[in-house]
Structure formats: C-alpha cells, structure tokens
Amino acid sequence: MAYRLLTRSPRPALDHRLQAALLAQADLGGARLAELGRWQAWGAPRTGRGREESARAAAQAMEALRELLAALCRLYGVAVSQRPGGDRLVCVLEARAPEGYAPALARPGPVPAAGEADLEFFLRLLFGKAGFRPGQREALARLLEGRDAFVVLPTGAGKSLVYQLAGLLLPGVCLVVEPTLSLIDDQREGLARAGLGRTAALTSDMDAAFERARAMAELIRGECRFFFVSPERLQTPEFRRALALACAGPGVNLAAVDEAHCVSEWGHDFRTAYLRVGDALSRLEPRPPVAAMTGTAGPRAREDVARLLGLQTGSLIAPPGLGREELSFSVLRCPMRDKPERLAALLGSGGRLVFCPHAQGPFGAQEAARGLRARGHEPGVYHGRPPAGQDERLWRAARRAAAAAFRDDPEGLLVATKAFGLGIDKPDVRRTLHLGLPGSLEALWQEAGRAGRDGRPAECWVLLDVEGLSRARRLLDPRAPLERVRAEVEAVPSGERDDVLRALALHLSAFRGIGRELEDALEVYGRLEAGRLDMPTQHPPLVERALYRLHRAGAVEDYAVRYGEGGFDVVLGEERLGRCALEAALRRELAAVYGEIEPERRAALRDLVEACLEGRIRERTALRLGAQNLPRAVSKNSEPAEEGGSLGLGGFQPRAWSIWKYAVKKARSAASAMKFTFS
Incomplete structure (x- = not known):
C-alpha cells in the first residue's frame, strides 16, 4: 500500500522515488521493514545533485517513509512484515525501484482502525489540507469501514475529496460515475494538479477502438487509481465484462456516484441509464461500498436516490445549513424580447457563466452566444450535442477548448447548458446568469453554486419572463391533469412562450404520459416475443425507457445497451407474461411514476417560480433541502413582483412512495437472450 501511495503519479517527485526504491529493496529482501527505525543510508543516491545534498535527501526520504509506514500500520491494524533480509545498512544508490519491479496487489477490504490523527496525516500528505471540513471525516470513516455513505454537503465543501481519499487508502481501483464529460475532465485535471495522475476514463469522445481497449486494460490490470465513466457505460456489455474482470483481479474498492441527485432528477427525465446504476453495482462480486455525493438533494430526492442505488440504512451524512453566504441572488423580470440586451448589460467583470435551458433554438446557448457577440463580447460555448451540420469530432475539440479557455481566464465568459455546470471548480466565477428557468430550486442552487468558490462575494441572476400569473398558477398545480397541461402548452406557438411554458415543454417531453409509454412498452415486448430483431423506428432513448419499464414489470430479466451501434442485448424473463398481465404490471409501474414523480417535478x-417572484430563493431552497437553520439573506429583486405574485398553490405533498416490487426469476437458458437493432 505504501508503494501504491508513493507511485500515485506517473512521474513521482524525487523523495517519492527514493522512498519507493527503499520499499522495493525491502520487498526484495534487502532490508527488514521491522527494523526501519534503525535504517541508515549507505552511499549517495544518483539524483544529479551534490553528494551532501543527495545524502540529506535520502535521509529525509527515509524519515518520511518511517512516518508513512507507521501511519499505514496503525490504519490497517497490522505490523510491518518480518521478511528475511539484510541488516541495518540500506543501499540507496538509485533514486528508483529496480527495472520491472511490481509489488503484490492487496485485495480491497474494510479498514476498521482508522484513527482521526492518521486520517489527517494522509489528508496532509496526499492533498495538502490542514484539516477536514464538516461531514468529510465521518463520510470517509464509513467508506473505509466498507459501508455506504450518502454525502450531502454544500457546493464547494469538498465532496470529491471524500471519495478520492478513500479510493487512495483502500486497495484496488475506485470506480467513479460522473454525469458529464466536462466533469470527468475537471476531476481528472484536479487530481493531476494534486500529484495524483494515475487516472483513466472511458468516454464517448474516444473514437478509436484501441483507445477504449487501452483504458479498459488499465482498469483490468489495476494500473489506475481512479476510473471515470458515465452511467450509460455501466449498461454496455463490453464494459460490464471489463468491470467483472477488474473485480476478480485488482478489485474495485469503492464506487463513487458523483452528483448523485442526477440519479433521480435526470434518471426519471431523460437519462434512463441512471435508474439502473444501483442494479449494475449490485451485480459486482463483491459489491463495493457506494459513495453517493451531492450538494442538492431534498428529503424526497434523498429517499429516491437511496432506493435506486440500494444504499444501506443510516448512510446519510448531511451537516445542517446551506452555506454559501457569499452568494447573492437577484431576479430581473423582463419580456423575452428584451433578454439579449439585458443579459449583455448584466455581465460585469470577472468570470461569468451564462446558463441556457437548451442548446439550439430561441434562447438556446448558440443563439445567446450570437447575441453577446453582436454586442461586442467574445463568449465560449459549451453544450452536449454538436450544432446542426457540424462534425461531431470538431465540436468536441471546440467544446473542450472553450471549457479550458474559460477555466484559465479570470475574465472568462462561457455560455453553456447544464452539460457544463455540474461540479466545475473554477474559483473566480463572479457571476452566474440564468437565461431561462432550470427545473427546480435545487438545480438553480447547483448551477449558481459555480460562482464564488473562492469565498468572495458573487452574484447569481435569473432573467425571468412570466406573462400570465393565472395561467402559470393553473399549469403548475400538480393536481392538474397532465394531458390538460400538455394541450395548453402546445396551443401556444414555441416562439410566443414565456419561461414557464418553455420549462413545462421540456417537462412534458420527459413525461410523455401513461398511454404513450404503455404503447411503447407493449410494442417493444411484442417484437421481442416474436423474435424480431428490428425495433420501432423511433428515438432510441424511448426504446431504452420502454425496456426499463419492462424490466421493472418483470417481463425483461436484463438488458444491455450498445449506444454506439443503436442496439440492445435483451434477456427475457423465464416466464412469459400474457398481454393482460403485462399491461396490468406496466400500469402499476407507470401509476407510481405519474402519481408521484411527475407531480413532484411540477x-x-x-x-x-414562486421563489423568484417573491425574491426568496435562498429561503425557499433551504425549505426544499431541509436546511432551514441558515442565516436569513433576502434575495434582491430588481423589479418587484406584481401584487399577488406568489402562485398561491399551497404546499403540495405527494403520497408516500408506494413502488410496486416485482419478483423476477433469473433466466435459465441462453435461448432467452436476443439482440436487436433499429430498422
């Protein structure tokens, strides 16, 4: 384990190279680790320095190694090895381990003897931090003991450090599930800056098969300390096989689900793969402890995330209070036609981040960037899919360059969708501006939380257009029938919609209705039963959602997704369901979704909307997140809401979760497996 920590970077510092060389000599029989306190340096290491300076470096490295080994022994509750070897004289002529040396890999397992002093020692050694912030040590201790941890800490409060330190102290590879490519890049770059460069990732921008194969080989051989993937990767057959081999080899010490609120928020909306992350992790042998990390999850979202990930009871660690007193919130009410001009006037100086609800179309990221350029600004643009007609590979390069330029420029200006905002750690963002409405107060808090991460004051603006309060009150009432809401929204041309109607249009695209979803699932199942390899010529994510519904209903035992090929590997349940039984099971599943989740989203x-109209974003966010014990800080409202501005709907309380559970028998025959692609 000591050798693993000392070689945590592909290019270790000189003192780490010396210490690794000493450990290698001990492991090869050149010294007794049990007599470490009596070691003496013999000769000067070949470091390219003078003899006295080199000898001093060797002595200092030896002393630091003693401290490291002593802390590791206390951490794991063991004594140093009594391997046979030489006496107290240790040769350190080379500042590196012998060519081809590789220590035996330890298997992952709990570390129950983690003392606070030793954890702080490793915190200083690996990250240069003086001490833990609230919640960090408790979460770290749970993970080291082999238990799950659901960590809810304010944005910028060091959630990532919890899984990173645990992943380094536990033998094996740490699997990290991230929601966006930009966050994978940001996390890997942050680790590299801390001297923790042995990371790997499997991402959608790897065009060549050999790149993907090389990344998975690093995972299987345990050559990386952290391996980053998206939730979709856990559904692919090739990665499932690689992950199983890694579990059988070096082992997966920890599964970290970063920005875990996305499991519930995005899983039910537009990324079905998130709903199956817990299922994929439960299939690993052995199942590693799971670290779910988020800064924005209220009580209902926490219950949903814990259920979907299968977290152990009592895993929640959530210090009270929202924090982030350096952020001030302002709402500017203005009609849609005036937003480009008002946005440009509000930019100010320092790092600025403009959030748009979508990439294309009116008030999308591309159009907002064009409007700013027309007014003399030079923003970068970041969103997921490439603009119409642009090569995907060129777009990836341009998007990555825009993100890097924004991070490196103190006066950087970036227009982005939520594909960029999560978890990005640029300390000097002075202002965030929302050109439309995100889906919730939690989403607004998460995205606005990119500002002020250096602790200095920062401003968070929302440019809001609500044309009809009575219409908004009627459509946002969660008791209103969904199809009536759909009819009213679709009756207004897209170019004439205000922010409420635009947000509802996105909501309706995610929740298509019980009838439509039932029709999709029955059609997909009918084709599978008939042995047909073609699927309905519809958007592939809709087929994936239908397969998930069938899996929940017990008709499909398992499925994997071939995202690059547009196909699926499907294993049907052993017992075939008749149409009536299947329809009844699907209706029960969909009733839970449309009776609980959809109304809660509205x-x-x-x-x-009410918080923006009332100018009470911080207070209303605290209520939703269950963090009421925070200092009062009234949001600024540059244009007061009209009288009666609150929607006045009262507190909607959906029924308690009553998800129907299905007993699914495992398929016994490979003949139940089918593969299909889109016709």
Missing part, C-alpha cells in the same frame, strides 16, 4: 418548478 411542484418543484412551481416552487422555483
């Missing part, structure tokens, strides 16, 4: 949007 209630969340209603709460956001």
Whole structure:
C-alpha cells in the first residue's frame, strides 16, 4: 500500500522515488521493514545533485517513509512484515525501484482502525489540507469501514475529496460515475494538479477502438487509481465484462456516484441509464461500498436516490445549513424580447457563466452566444450535442477548448447548458446568469453554486419572463391533469412562450404520459416475443425507457445497451407474461411514476417560480433541502413582483412512495437472450 501511495503519479517527485526504491529493496529482501527505525543510508543516491545534498535527501526520504509506514500500520491494524533480509545498512544508490519491479496487489477490504490523527496525516500528505471540513471525516470513516455513505454537503465543501481519499487508502481501483464529460475532465485535471495522475476514463469522445481497449486494460490490470465513466457505460456489455474482470483481479474498492441527485432528477427525465446504476453495482462480486455525493438533494430526492442505488440504512451524512453566504441572488423580470440586451448589460467583470435551458433554438446557448457577440463580447460555448451540420469530432475539440479557455481566464465568459455546470471548480466565477428557468430550486442552487468558490462575494441572476400569473398558477398545480397541461402548452406557438411554458415543454417531453409509454412498452415486448430483431423506428432513448419499464414489470430479466451501434442485448424473463398481465404490471409501474414523480417535478418548478417572484430563493431552497437553520439573506429583486405574485398553490405533498416490487426469476437458458437493432 505504501508503494501504491508513493507511485500515485506517473512521474513521482524525487523523495517519492527514493522512498519507493527503499520499499522495493525491502520487498526484495534487502532490508527488514521491522527494523526501519534503525535504517541508515549507505552511499549517495544518483539524483544529479551534490553528494551532501543527495545524502540529506535520502535521509529525509527515509524519515518520511518511517512516518508513512507507521501511519499505514496503525490504519490497517497490522505490523510491518518480518521478511528475511539484510541488516541495518540500506543501499540507496538509485533514486528508483529496480527495472520491472511490481509489488503484490492487496485485495480491497474494510479498514476498521482508522484513527482521526492518521486520517489527517494522509489528508496532509496526499492533498495538502490542514484539516477536514464538516461531514468529510465521518463520510470517509464509513467508506473505509466498507459501508455506504450518502454525502450531502454544500457546493464547494469538498465532496470529491471524500471519495478520492478513500479510493487512495483502500486497495484496488475506485470506480467513479460522473454525469458529464466536462466533469470527468475537471476531476481528472484536479487530481493531476494534486500529484495524483494515475487516472483513466472511458468516454464517448474516444473514437478509436484501441483507445477504449487501452483504458479498459488499465482498469483490468489495476494500473489506475481512479476510473471515470458515465452511467450509460455501466449498461454496455463490453464494459460490464471489463468491470467483472477488474473485480476478480485488482478489485474495485469503492464506487463513487458523483452528483448523485442526477440519479433521480435526470434518471426519471431523460437519462434512463441512471435508474439502473444501483442494479449494475449490485451485480459486482463483491459489491463495493457506494459513495453517493451531492450538494442538492431534498428529503424526497434523498429517499429516491437511496432506493435506486440500494444504499444501506443510516448512510446519510448531511451537516445542517446551506452555506454559501457569499452568494447573492437577484431576479430581473423582463419580456423575452428584451433578454439579449439585458443579459449583455448584466455581465460585469470577472468570470461569468451564462446558463441556457437548451442548446439550439430561441434562447438556446448558440443563439445567446450570437447575441453577446453582436454586442461586442467574445463568449465560449459549451453544450452536449454538436450544432446542426457540424462534425461531431470538431465540436468536441471546440467544446473542450472553450471549457479550458474559460477555466484559465479570470475574465472568462462561457455560455453553456447544464452539460457544463455540474461540479466545475473554477474559483473566480463572479457571476452566474440564468437565461431561462432550470427545473427546480435545487438545480438553480447547483448551477449558481459555480460562482464564488473562492469565498468572495458573487452574484447569481435569473432573467425571468412570466406573462400570465393565472395561467402559470393553473399549469403548475400538480393536481392538474397532465394531458390538460400538455394541450395548453402546445396551443401556444414555441416562439410566443414565456419561461414557464418553455420549462413545462421540456417537462412534458420527459413525461410523455401513461398511454404513450404503455404503447411503447407493449410494442417493444411484442417484437421481442416474436423474435424480431428490428425495433420501432423511433428515438432510441424511448426504446431504452420502454425496456426499463419492462424490466421493472418483470417481463425483461436484463438488458444491455450498445449506444454506439443503436442496439440492445435483451434477456427475457423465464416466464412469459400474457398481454393482460403485462399491461396490468406496466400500469402499476407507470401509476407510481405519474402519481408521484411527475407531480413532484411540477411542484418543484412551481416552487422555483414562486421563489423568484417573491425574491426568496435562498429561503425557499433551504425549505426544499431541509436546511432551514441558515442565516436569513433576502434575495434582491430588481423589479418587484406584481401584487399577488406568489402562485398561491399551497404546499403540495405527494403520497408516500408506494413502488410496486416485482419478483423476477433469473433466466435459465441462453435461448432467452436476443439482440436487436433499429430498422
């Protein structure tokens, strides 16, 4: 384990190279680790320095190694090895381990003897931090003991450090599930800056098969300390096989689900793969402890995330209070036609981040960037899919260059969708500006939390257009029938919609209705039963959602997704369901979704609109997140809401979760497996 920590970077510092060389000699029989306190340096290491300076470096490295080994022994509750070897004289002529040396890999397992002093020692050694912030040590201790941890800490409060330190102290590879490519890049760059360069990732921008194969080989051989993937990768057959081999080899010491609120928020909306992350982790042998990390999850979202990930009871660690007193919130009410001009006037100086609800179309990221350029600004643009007609590979390069330029420029200006905002650690963002409504107060808090991470004051603006309060009150009432809401929204041309109607249009695209989803699932199942390899010629994510519904209903035992090929590997349940039984099971599943989750999403949007109209974003966010014990800080409202501005819907309380559980028998025959692609 000591050798692993000392070689945590592909290019270790000189003192780490010396210490690794000493450990290698001991491991090869050149010294007794049990007599470490009596070691003496013999000769000067070949470091390219003078003899006295080199000897001093060797002595200092030896002393630091003693401290490291002593802390590791206390941490793991063991004594140093009594391997046979030489006496107290240790040769350190080379500042590196012998060519081809590789220590035996330890298997992952709990570390129950982690003392606070030793954890702080490793915190200083690996990250240069003086001490833990609230919640960090408790979460770290749970993970080292082999238990799950659901960590809810304010944005900028050091959630990532918890899984990173645990992943370094536990033998094996730490699997990290991230929601966006930009966050994978940011996390890997942050680790590299801390001298923790042995990371790998499997991402959608790897065009060549050999790149993907090389990344998975690093995972299987345990050559990386952290391996980053998206939730979709856990559904692919090739990665499932690689992950199983890694579990059988070096082992997976920890599974970290970063920005875990996305499991519930995005999983039910537009990324079905998130709903199956817990299922994928439960299939690993052995299942590693799971670290779910988020800064924005209220009580209902926490219950949903814990259920979907299968977290152990009592895993929640959530210090009270929202924090982030350096952020001030302002709402500017203005009609849609005036937003480009008002946005440009509000930019100010310092790092600035403009959030748009979508990439294309009116008030999308591309159009907002064009409007700013027309007014003399030079923003970068970042969103997921490439603009229409642009090569995907060129777009990836341009997007990555825009993100890097924004991070490196104190006066950087970036227009982005939520594909960029999560977890990005640029300390000097002075202002965030929302050109439309995100889906909830939690989403607004998360995205606005990119500002002020250096602790200095920062401003968070929302440019809001609500044309009809009575219409907003009617449509955002979670008791209103969904199809009536759909009819009213679709009756207004897209170019004439205000922010509430635009947000509801996105909501309706995610929740298509019980009838439509039932029709999709029955059609997909009918084709599978008939042995047909073609699927309905519809958007592939809709087929994936239908397969998930069938899996929940017990008709599909398992499925994997071939995202690059547009196909799926499907294992049907052993017992075939008749149409009536299947339809009844699907209706029960969909009733839970449309009776609980969909109305709660509309209630969340209603709460956001009310908070903006009342100028009480911080207070209403605290209520939703269950963090009421925070200093009062009234949001600024540059244009007061009209009288009666609150939507006045009262507190909608959906029924307690009553998800129907299905007993699914495992398929016994490979003949139940099918593969299909889109026709």
